[in-house]
Amino acid sequence: MATVAKTEGIKAFSATHDWESADYEPTLPVSEMSNPLTRNIDRAPASSIVKMLQACDAQMFQEKSGAAYERLLSDQVAKSLMEVAKRVQLILKNPQDSLIVLSGCGTSGRLAFFITSGFNRELRRLNHSAVCSYIIAGGDRALFSSQEAPEDDPISGALSLKKVSEGKKRVLFIGISCGLSAPFVAGQLDFCLQHPDVYTPVLVGFNPAHQARNEPIPGCTFTFHSVVTKMRELAKMQKAFLINPVLGPEAISGSSRMKGGSATKILLEVVFSAAHAANFSRTPITYNGILQHMRSYGKVLDITYSQTEGIAAVMEAAGRSLQCGRRLCYLSWGFLGLLGLIDASECKPTFGADHKDIQGFVGGGCKELGNKEGDLNLMGAESGIAHIDFLHNVLPCLTDKDTVLLLYSHSDDVDEVAKLARRVREKTSNMHAVYHQTDGDTAAQQGEINKLCSSTLNFIWPQATPASMGLQHMWELSTKLVLNAVSTGAHILKGKVYQNYMIDLQVTNSKLYCRAARLLQRLSGHPKSLCEEALLKAIYQVDKLTEDIMTCNLTTHTHTARKVKKVVPLALVCLLTGYSIKEAQSHLEQKPIVREAVEACLREQTLFSGSL
Numbered sequence: 186m187a188t189v190a191k192t193e194g195i196k197a198f199s200a201t202h203d204w205e206s207a208d209y210e211p212t213l214p215v216s217e218m219s220n221p222l223t224r225n226i227d228r229a230p231a232s233s234i235v236k237m238l239q240a241c242d243a244q245m246f247q248e249k250s251g252a253a254y255e256r257l258l259s260d261q262v263a264k265s266l267m268e269v270a271k272r273v274q275l276i277l278k279n280p281q282d283s284l285i286v287l288s289g290c291g292t293s294g295r296l297a298f299f300i301t302s303g304f305n306r307e308l309r310r311l312n313h314s315a316v317c318s319y320i321i322a323g324g325d326r327a328l329f330s331s332q333e334a335p336e337d338d339p340i341s342g343a344l345s346l347k348k349v350s351e352g353k354k355r356v357l358f359i360g361i362s363c364g365l366s367a368p369f370v371a372g373q374l375d376f377c378l379q380h381p382d383v384y385t386p387v388l389v390g391f392n393p394a395h396q397a398r399n400e401p402i403p404g405c406t407f408t409f410h411s412v413v414t415k416m417r418e419l420a421k422m423q424k425a426f427l428i429n430p431v432l433g434p435e436a437i438s439g440s441s442r443m444k445g446g447s448a449t450k451i452l453l454e455v456v457f458s459a460a461h462a463a464n465f466s467r468t469p470i471t472y473n474g475i476l477q478h479m480r481s482y483g484k485v486l487d488i489t490y491s492q493t494e495g496i497a498a499v500m501e502a503a504g505r506s507l508q509c510g511r512r513l514c515y516l517s518w519g520f521l522g523l524l525g526l527i528d529a530s531e532c533k534p535t536f537g538a539d540h541k542d543i544q545g546f547v548g549g550g551c552k553e554l555g556n557k558e559g560d561l562n563l564m565g566a567e568s569g570i571a572h573i574d575f576l577h578n579v580l581p582c583l584t585d586k587d588t589v590l591l592l593y594s595h596s597d598d599v600d601e602v603a604k605l606a607r608r609v610r611e612k613t614s615n616m617h618a619v620y621h622q623t624d625g626d627t628a629a630q631q632g633e634i635n636k637l638c639s640s641t642l643n644f645i646w647p648q649a650t651p652a653s654m655g656l657q658h659m660w661e662l663s664t665k666l667v668l669n670a671v672s673t674g675a676h677i678l679k680g681k682v683y684q685n686y687m688i689d690l691q692v693t694n695s696k697l698y699c700r701a702a703r704l705l706q707r708l709s710g711h712p713k714s715l716c717e718e719a720l721l722k723a724i725y726q727v728d729k730l731t732e733d734i735m736t737c738n739l740t741t742h743t744h745t746a747r748k749v750k751k752v753v754p755l756a757l758v759c760l761l762t763g764y765s766i767k768e769a770q771s772h773l774e775q776k777p778i779v780r781e782a783v784e785a786c787l788r789e790q791t792l793f794s795g796s797l
């Protein structure tokens with residue numbers, strides 16, 4: 186056994202470098218590549234899935250290995266972070282007529298909200314005015330539910346930035362797009378470049394600049410790539426900043442919510458903490474300080490993944506629930522809860538999940554989270570995010586087949602946690618917990634909660650944390666890693682991943698459409714034109730494409746795709762078998778596990794071509 190593990194470790198180590206070579210998937214940006222470490226993640230047991238995710242996350246902190254890319258701990262990245270932190274500090278010092286805006290789409294927008302809220306809360310605690318604002322493509326409803334289409338709208342990006350910064354004389358704009366790809370963010374950066382007297386643009390993403398998306402954006406004269414090129418020029422004079430370390434491919438190809446999201450959180454927290462310390466405790470912003478702070482996040486990975494077996498147990502429970510059509514609920518308090526909401530909302534575009542498959546609930550819901558648009562009842566009563574919604578809509582029908590995961594820390598009202606845990610336990614024994622505490626601090630009720638739960642991931646953090654890094658930030662990253670692992674793993678176990686590709690992704694914006702077309706090419710071996718044809722047939726549910734469909738634009742395609750389930754599997758089955766859409770649909774109904782359906786088709790295809 187030991188020898189096998191050792192050789193696997195060696196293989197895994199050498200594989201980490203494959204993706205950096207020039208001939209590895211040369212047409213893809215790093216954020217879309219498939220990670221050699223996870224090629225067999227779809228057949229791995231839960232504990233191996235966790236280990237693979239750990240190895241992928243560890244790639245974030247690998248030092249530059251002579252390759253062409255900047256890394257998280259690279260010299261240039263630390264220097265840019267210092268400069269941006271100094272700009273933030275200037276605004277803190279002189280907040281009048283100034284603003285910092287964080288913006289992004291999907292997970293990146295949700296993290297913009299998360300980081301903005303945390304920073305403003307801290308400022309208000311010190312009686313300082315809140316200087317930070319967030320923008321998310323699609324508005325506040327996109328904070329808690331998947332809204333992918335607004336990502337394609339550069340005009341609405343620019344207009345929302347204009348609106349939020351009306352009347353300001355100095356704006357530090359931080360646009361986040363993990364893949365350097367979202368037109369919404371490109372529109373905002375372009376707007377900043379046109380008004381350099383007011384706006385200083387900063388771009389956070391995780392591809393080298395030359396890999397920024399270069400597809401034309403309908404109605405615009407710029408592409409993401411052209412905007413980045415201009416910013417690079419301005420960066421030489423420190424009039425714009427690019428923070429774009431490479432993290433290695435995601436564990437599930439293109440799933441930027443994972444490493445992309447974690448690194449966004451790390452980088453921006455480092456910037457804001459350094460600026461905060463400089464302004465309020467006169468701690469100078471230094472290169473070493475920045476680097477040390479970044480490294481301390483690496484320790485969060487170690488502490489979190491030291492509980493591999495515990496994470497795997499929750500993943501297995503969640504996987505069993507999803508496999509039999511039941512659900513996973515995150516119940517939480519305060520801002521750890523927002524991470525639960527974020528994690529849950531991402532499963533729809535990534536795995537074609539129903540919004541009820543994984544749902545997050547936070548104490549008082551929107552009231553507690555303080556989003557701009559206040560209480561959002563836009564998605565109907567059944568989608569409420571407060572505990573009261575859970576008690577009314579979910580608790581009555583919970584059974585042992587559902588999984589409930591409590592997320593709390595010793596600074597939450599643990600009495601409340603125990604109260605809710607007792608009520609959940611009356612309905613299901615399948616309750617687990619993630620609990621953060623500092624060394625030496627224990628909550629009296631924790632013993633009781635532990636007994637009510639079938640498993641507890643108890644993270645004990647050292648009291649003496651690096652000065653610059655709040656404990657809260659550690660708990661948050663650790664919780665994010667656990668939730669990403671649980672929800673990704675549960676969907677893998679449900680058969681929603683083939684090799685390391687999301688085969689049931691939603692095709693609801695241009696990036697996802699291109700990803701889907703690429704995946705069809707890769708799996709079927711057919712040329713691009715044929716794959717796009719099959720994709721459109723699946724979207725419009727027709728066996729023959731009409732003139733009308735062919736002349737529709739991409740926005741109409743992605744809009745129509747919202748209403749259809751299993752678009753990509755459907756297109757793939759048609760491509761591989763020559764079935765009609767109806768036949769392919771019935772084939773997929775007979776084999777509801779998408780991975781198995783896809784594998785069966787691929788097997789038949791190989792047998793068929795072998796017999797020729």
Ligand code: F1P
Nearest residue numbers: 290291292293362363364367442
């Ligand atoms: C933004 C994003 C992702 C989401 C999905 C679609 O990506 O909305 O957050 O998970 O993949 O794209 P990016 O602009 O940060 O690359």
